[in-house]
Every structure is written in structure tokens, then in C-alpha cells.
Amino acid sequence: MPVLSELDGLVVVLVRARNPLNIGAAARAMSNFGAHRLRLVNPYAAGFREARSAVGASDLLEKAEEYKTVAEAVADCALVVGTTAVRNRVLQQPVRQLDEPAGSAIRQQLRTERVALLFGSEKIGLTNKDFSHCHWLLNIPTKEQNISMNLGQAVAVCLYEVARSTPLQPAAEDVKPATAGAAERITEGLLEALRISGYVKPGTDAMFEKKARRLILRFNLEAYDAKLLLGMVRQIVWKLRQGTKG
Amino acid sequence: MPVLSELDGLVVVLVRARNPLNIGAAARAMSNFGAHRLRLVNPYAAGFREARSAVGASDLLEKAEEYKTVAEAVADCALVVGTTAVRNRVLQQPVRQLDEPAGSAIRQQLRTERVALLFGSEKIGLTNKDFSHCHWLLNIPTKEQNISMNLGQAVAVCLYEVARSTPLQPAAEDVKPATAGAAERITEGLLEALRISGYVKPGTDAMFEKKARRLILRFNLEAYDAKLLLGMVRQIVWKLRQGTKG
Numbered sequence: 001m002p003v004l005s006e007l008d009g010l011v012v013v014l015v016r017a018r019n020p021l022n023i024g025a026a027a028r029a030m031s032n033f034g035a036h037r038l039r040l041v042n043p044y045a046a047g048f049r050e051a052r053s054a055v056g057a058s059d060l061l062e063k064a065e066e067y068k069t070v071a072e073a074v075a076d077c078a079l080v081v082g083t084t085a086v087r088n089r090v091l092q093q094p095v096r097q098l099d100e101p102a103g104s105a106i107r108q109q110l111r112t113e114r115v116a117l118l119f120g121s122e123k124i125g126l127t128n129k130d131f132s133h134c135h136w137l138l139n140i141p142t143k144e145q146n147i148s149m150n151l152g153q154a155v156a157v158c159l160y161e162v163a164r165s166t167p168l169q170p171a172a173e174d175v176k177p178a179t180a181g182a183a184e185r186i187t188e189g190l191l192e193a194l195r196i197s198g199y200v201k202p203g204t205d206a207m208f209e210k211k212a213r214r215l216i217l218r219f220n221l222e223a224y225d226a227k228l229l230l231g232m233v234r235q236i237v238w239k240l241r242q243g244t245k246g
Numbered sequence: 247m248p249v250l251s252e253l254d255g256l257v258v259v260l261v262r263a264r265n266p267l268n269i270g271a272a273a274r275a276m277s278n279f280g281a282h283r284l285r286l287v288n289p290y291a292a293g294f295r296e297a298r299s300a301v302g303a304s305d306l307l308e309k310a311e312e313y314k315t316v317a318e319a320v321a322d323c324a325l326v327v328g329t330t331a332v333r334n335r336v337l338q339q340p341v342r343q344l345d346e347p348a349g350s351a352i353r354q355q356l357r358t359e360r361v362a363l364l365f366g367s368e369k370i371g372l373t374n375k376d377f378s379h380c381h382w383l384l385n386i387p388t389k390e391q392n393i394s395m396n397l398g399q400a401v402a403v404c405l406y407e408v409a410r411s412t413p414l415q416p417a418a419e420d421v422k423p424a425t426a427g428a429a430e431r432i433t434e435g436l437l438e439a440l441r442i443s444g445y446v447k448p449g450t451d452a453m454f455e456k457k458a459r460r461l462i463l464r465f466n467l468e469a470y471d472a473k474l475l476l477g478m479v480r481q482i483v484w485k486l487r488q489g490t491k492g
Contacts, residue, residue: 056392156399
């Protein structure tokens with residue numbers, strides 16, 4: 001009998017999920033494979049906590065946390081992975097197929113830090129803005145003629161793969177990665193500096209926000225460097241604000 | 247972009263499925279991973295062919311075939327695999343974990359023959375009688391605290407694994423395995439011989455039926471040998487019947 005390794009640090013984030021039955025089914029699959037942190041960003045579904053589909057997972061569903069934004073839902077995670085059915089959309093993030101090494105990469109990070117796995121709404125999936133919070137994207141290899149998976153089934157397949165995978169390599173020595181929350185604070189500071197300095201033109205805010213976020217995530221910052229960089233950015237912002245007062 | 251290998255010969259058999267939404271979800275997952283032969287043994291669900299959960303798979307669902315017995319539903323398959331959530335029940339068949347080599351063993355057989363993958367009802371799964379039709383059983387490695395998966399999610403996880411697996415070894419040269427139907431005809435003949443000869447006592451028929459079926463499946467008969475053995479058994483039965491007339 002195989003012992004499934006712990007997925008204690010895995011955070012499943014459902015973004016704008018619509019159908020309570022799907023939310024319950026996601027909870028059931030989490031329970032099947034040993035994940036227990038469920039977070040919901042703006043769920044449309046009222047009453048999802050009573051979903052009958054959460055067989056054996058009602059506790060998990062009861063403890064699910066609700067958030068207003070993706071940024072808040074992933075703030076304590078060191079790795080943020082978005083799921084997508086689409087392969088040929090122009091994407092700014094690297095896309096990995098579910099299967100080794102994607103499962104292994106997630107397991108590797110889970111040895112020391114929390115990892116967020118994002119699933120989008122049943123209708124449109126994750127948006128480009130959601131993707132901008134992700135270090136990389138995960139694609140379940142499906143047939144071209146029907147790439148759209150049911151939400152509960154997609155969660156089950158991803159968790160099965162992560163549960164069966166083994167870490168990519170021995171844990172790196174003493175390197176503590178920055179959390180998504182730390183990276184987001186740097187992004188906010190950078191954006192503020194760009195706005196005040198006139199780099200960001202009026203009306204292009206939303207585009208630059210995503211661009212800046214992706215840039216900071218690509219740094220793969222260590223926790224120490226994130227702290228250092230945030231201090232620098234904040235000092236710059238302070239100075240810029242002083243200048244506008246003068 | 248990975249090309250999923252063909253699962254053309256894979257037959258998904260749902261035995262006594264109750265919920266039309268689960269049947270539709272199973273069809274959707276089949277469509278996602280490239281399987282298209284759906285068979286239903288005594289489905290409880292009237293109107294399942296219109297299940298809205300079969301997104302992108304309505305054609306597949308429309309073409310699903312209904313059978314009265316497991317024996318009929320798997321008759322043209324050379325390998326019959328049952329799924330079970332239970333690990334500690336006393337089982338007469340070998341149990342393999344989903345993952346290599348179970349996925350690979352199925353893919354290996356699919357190179358030349360049809361393979362049936364059986365899923366039981368939502369309430370009780372497959373019975374011991376259903377299992378007696380199986381060469382071996384498949385277990386999805388889940389956590390002890392919640393081993394019961396949703397039917398649609400179990401189908402998705404199994405098909406994902408079979409789709410991603412590669413065949414175990416190069417195709418054997420020229421060995422054509424017997425179909426489940428051929429094996430079943432031998433079982434029937436053997437049982438008839440055992441009944442007439444008094445080996446099977448009245449009231450123990452059901453037990454001996456399962457026992458005989460498992461025995462014949464363990465032979466892993468080649469097609470040629472199955473034909474030979476069936477001829478022998480039928481001759482014996484004929485002779486036994488002659489004897490009872492005298």
C-alpha cells in the first residue's frame with residue numbers, strides 16, 4: 001500500500017467558480033488526495049458550503065476561505081501555478097504539461113513552502129490578469145477536439161498527478177523563496193514609482209500592472225532579496241512623493 | 247504539444263450507474279482524453295443520454311451501448327480491468343495501483359486488442375460477481391480517510407493515466423489473446439460439465455460460477471488455445487448429457 005506524501009502546503013484556489021456542485025466536487029477530490037486548503041476568490045455560488053457533492057469533505061468545505069482578489073488568496077504562497085486548457089493563446093508565462101516535471105516541480109516547492117494551484121471559472125477559465133499572478137501555467141494534455149474539462153475533474157486529475165509525483169531534486173540548502181505576497185508588495189511599489197515618474201501613461205495602468213507583476217515574478221526572488229528590494233522601492237516612492245509636493 | 251496516443255480500443259464500462267450527471271461527466275472525460283467507446287450495464291438513470299454534463303461529448307453519449315450483463319459488455323475485449331476503491335477487502339484478483347505499470351499494461355494490450363475498464367455504481371462500486379469477469383483490479387491511490395471518489399472524477403483520473411502511459415514492452419510477436427467472450431463460453435461449458443457431473447452441489451451455483459470464471463481468466467488464454475479448450479469442454483458436456491439420457 002503506497003503512502004501518499006503530504007500535500008499539506010498545497011492551496012487550491014478556485015477563481016470565480018459558478019457551480020456549487022463543482023466546488024463540492026473539488027473539495028471531495030482534495031480530500032481523496034490529501035490536500036485540505038481550499039480558497040475561493042469571488043465565488044458566484046451562494047450556499048456552496050452545503051454542496052452535496054463534497055462527499056467525505058464537508059469539513060474541508062466548511063473551512064474554505066473566501067477572498068476578494070487573487071493577490072490576497074495567494075499572498076502566503078512561494079509558488080503560484082495557474083491551470084489552462086488553452087495551448088495556442090499567446091501567453092506571457094511559461095506553460096508546462098501536467099506530468100513530470102510539473103508535478104515534481106510543485107512537490108519540490110511543497111517541501112518547504114506553500115504552493116497555490118489556481119483554477120478558473122467554468123465558463124472562461126482564468127483571465128490574463130489572473131495569469132499575471134502565476135509563476136508558470138499548467139496544461140492538462142487533452143485531445144484537441146475537446147480541451148475543456150469539467151472543473152471538478154480537472155482538480156481531481158491535477159491532484160492525482162501532484163500526489164503521485166516525487167520532488168524534482170534534493171531540497172536546496174537554506175534558500176527561502178519570497179512569498180507571492182512579498183512579490184506583490186514590490187510590484188505595487190514599482191507601479192507607484194512608475195506612475196509618479198510618468199512612465200505609466202494615464203489609461204495604461206491595467207496593462208502595466210500585469211507587466212510589472214510578471215517581471216517581478218520572473219526574478220524568482222529569495223525572501224531576503226525581496227525584503228531588500230521592497231525597501232529600495234519604498235524609499236524611491238517616498239522620494240518621488242516628496243518631489244511632487246515641492 | 248504532446249500527441250496523445252490513441253485509446254481507440256479502450257472500452258469504458260459503467261456498471262449500474264445511477265446519476266445521469268455522472269454518466270455525462272464520464273463521457274466528457276473520455277472525450278477529453280481520446281476514448282470513445284462507452285458501454286452501460288443496467289444503468290438506473292433514465293434519460294442519461296441528454297445529460298448536460300457531457301459538454302463536448304454528446305455524440306459519444308448518444309452512441310453509448312447498453313447491455314444487460316457484464317459478460318456481454320466485455321465479450322469482445324482481451325483484457326478486462328475492474329476499478330476498486332477498497333484495498334483491504336479480501337479480493338480474489340490481483341490489485342494494481344493506477345500508475346505505471348498498470349497504465350502501461352493497459353496501453354500494451356491496446357496496441358492489438360480491446361481493453362474494458364469497469365466502473366461500479368456510485369453507492370457500492372463493483373460486486374464480487376463483477377470482479378470475477380476481471381483479469382485484474384485497479385486501485386486509485388487515495389488517502390485512507392476518504393477513499394471514495396466521485397464516479398466522473400475516477401473516470402477522468404484513470405483515463406488521464408492511461409493516456410499518458412506508454413506501452414510496457416514491445417508488442418509480443420504473433421500472440422493473439424483470447425477475448426473475454428471466448429473465455430466466458432469456456433466458463434459456461436465448464437460449469438455445465440460440473441453441474442451434470444455433480445461437482446457443483448445445488449445452491450452453490452453462484453459461488454462456483456465466480457470461481458470457474460476466475461480460474462479460466464488466470465489461464466491468460468491465447469485465442470487459439472481458447473478455441474481448442476472450448477471444443478474440448480463442449481465435447482465433454484455433450485458426452486455428459488448423453489450419459490444422463492441413458
